[in-house]
Amino acid sequence: MFTKTNYSQDLSANYTMLSKQLDALLTGEKNVIANLSNASALLNQFFDQINWVGFYLMENNELVLGPFQGLPACVRIPLAKGVCGSAASTKETVIVPDVHAFPGHIACDAASQSEIVVPIVKDGVLLGVLDIDSPIKERFSEQDKEGLEQFIQVLIAHI
Incomplete structure (x- = not known):
């Protein structure tokens, strides 16, 4: 496995490497929780200047907390509520430069100032x-959006 010290200054190349690491890490494993757990750990190692990374999974028409790295989090998020619910409802990535300016932001961690949420859609179905x-x-930047969307495509192949 690579560590942060192996990454270059080229963010796009780093995301490509990260996606390859994810693919290698998950190959052969079919358990969704194990794969999401390792994916969140890998992202936590990859990023600097973050305080939470994880997954919310669709269950009974709401998002429910899945594997994550960070402080305890909100357990259930209704669709269309907060940044996660907005991304889930539109099935589009949402970048929020200032969470305090986002209408309906759900503050699970008072330290959070910005956020990115990427939907996980497989065969047209929202998984989380x-x-x-x-x-x-x-x-978070447009490059982060593109890199994380690439990461999610690799993840989808393993869940």
């Missing part, structure tokens, strides 16, 4: 979302 929070504003 990847949620990453940062204690600094404007932490």
Whole structure:
């Protein structure tokens, strides 16, 4: 496995490497919880300046807390509520530079200042979302969006 010290200054190349690491890590394992757990751990190792990374999974028409790295989190999020619910409802990635300016933001961790949420959609069905929070504003970029969407495509092949 690679560590942060193996990453270059090229963010796109780093995301490609991260996706390859994920694929190698998950190959041969079919358990969804194990794969999501390792994916969240890998992302936690990859990112700096974040305070939470994990998954919310669809269950009975709401998002329910799945594997994560960070402080205890909100357990259930209704669709269309908060950043996670918005991304789930639209099935589109949402980048929020300042969570305090986002209408209906759900504050699970008061330290969070910015957030990115990537929906997990397999064969047109919403399985859940990847949620990453940062204690600094404007932490996530379009490059992060593209890289994380690539990461999710690799993950989907293993869940």
